[in-house]
Amino acid sequence: SDAQVANIPMVAQGQIVDEAPDTGFYQAPTLLRDVPVMHRLAQEEVFGPVLCAMSFRDEDHAIELANATRFGLVAGVWTRDGARQFRMARRVKSGQVFINNYGAGGGVELPFGGVKSSGYGREKGFEALYGFTALKTVAVRHG
Template identity: 60%
Template sequence: LALGADLEMAAQGVLSDAPEGGNFVAPTLFAGVNASHALARDEIFGPVQVIIPFEDEAEAVAIANGTEYGLVASVWTENGARQMRLAKAIRAGQVFLNNYGAGGGVELPFGGVGKSGHGREKGFEALYGFTTLKTVAAFHG
């Protein structure tokens, strides 16, 4: 992954009280990331985050949906109507509102859309992958 000269490393580091020894990959925050950059469009398996400014909801949704992946998203706003609009518009398997993390217990389905997964784990939705729906209509006349 070529980062390019246009990126600005906004922050990087490991907590000062991290255990001695061991190997750590320092979490890194990048600014100046264009929505078409690989850091914004690809799944980066590491502690990497990007800052992409936007002007309005439509642009935010276009950025969020401008990738082939859609595992998890998070929306941060005090406006409840905006939370619901964005949660509906963003293509992701899970959308967190004003929080982020492992979603719920075993009863809440988990899985992505696009190249982030097929089907769901956990909950009743996960069982549907092991079943086949059949309709039987009988005439009793």
């Protein structure tokens, strides 16, 4: 695997449940650490149960790492500091930011979508309706 080639330490790996159907394709949840910022695991959207942990020195370095990819679908900020929560959420280039939680957020009322190479526009919510409408201006002179 790429992790072994790059000597990326595997911190933990889960298991695939015994009840999983034989006809499926499954990947055990995996936690990796010290992933180099330019490694493909840090640069590509991994749609699977893989978490790449990267240490950072300070807020600026964390933002540099988070924004050092051409993707920007979803991000997570974990901190007890209320001011830091919103400061970091504002700076990270992502279509959706979770603070102290992570996952498919909300119902149909919350817009969802990415930025950069992760997409354009929004699904769900009023923002999604704009993609199905066309604005027209009609100017009438009376008199």
